[in-house]
Amino acid sequence: MTTPLSATSSHDSSHVKLLAQAQQACQKKGARLTKTREQVFLLLAKRKGAVGAYDLLAELKELDAAAKPATIYRALDFLSKQGFVHKIESINAFIMCHHFGDCNHPVQLLICDECGHVEEIQSNNFDLALRSMADANGFTISHQIVEAHGHCKACQ
Amino acid sequence: MTTPLSATSSHDSSHVKLLAQAQQACQKKGARLTKTREQVFLLLAKRKGAVGAYDLLAELKELDAAAKPATIYRALDFLSKQGFVHKIESINAFIMCHHFGDCNHPVQLLICDECGHVEEIQSNNFDLALRSMADANGFTISHQIVEAHGHCKACQ
């Protein structure tokens, strides 16, 4: 919160900062962060937690009445490929990644079944353990999904 | 098939053995392995790899023309709860578990995106690593999903 004078936009700065990061990352890679993609990015950035594609679509429709399922899925595809967003396979939902920019990192998610909170953690050790396990089976990992369900600190 | 003279049933015995295990496990727990559940169990046991609910339904319909989506999902629910079957969240498919009976173990899956083969591995170390990571976040895990995509030994 760096805007002491404005009460209404008190937390917008973090979205703007995230967006700036994303724009920079796209420019580096020659990826096109188009208007729709940017809108979806911001909607996700404003969300505290995970959101389903169709809920997101409903929000997007307020900005662009013509939006259709394909619109949102295309945007989510793009944002996922850039590493800005993660898909949570076990609940068919999407969440903004707050670590993007530096790497295409593997991710571990802790999903609270009580309050819906999703915590993103990132353990290289864990990643290594999984890879070595795969190695032992002659398997090469290209993408990993690690999602733990349970109860978060606040919901014990 | 209890016909030792028939070459076509050479590998049926393993299904029968699996089924016997399942029946025993159910009896212990007072769970009812009804006809439909048993049919679905056997269909899954015969499959080498993972199968979608609707593909499975199509197979089941050959045995029971009245089968409907609810039929298959109920059976899969039951079999999952008993630990006989795992759902693969990242591809919406189901696979027979070959380690059931002893425990309600956590599972790690290696999914080949080339040939579709799914390898089930089971590492307690891995489970512990995940749990300790969750602990550090004050999170209690009730169910975990670990699915690695890539290429298997044969598809390198």
Added chain:
DNA sequence: TTGCTCAGTGTAACATTATACCAATACAAA
């Protein structure tokens, strides 16, 4: 046996999630 209860089932409808297809458009490189 009779009647009670409850898990399991039959059936239809519905809800959610995701993609295919093809034409139109915008953008960047030559």
Added chain:
DNA sequence: TTTGTATTGGTATAATGTTACACTGAGCAA
């Protein structure tokens, strides 16, 4: 400008999963 590629628009539909409700049938107690 021309050409090729990426992106979008729009429609339809595929694929996956759930709910509601009435009914059946097995187990059990009186």
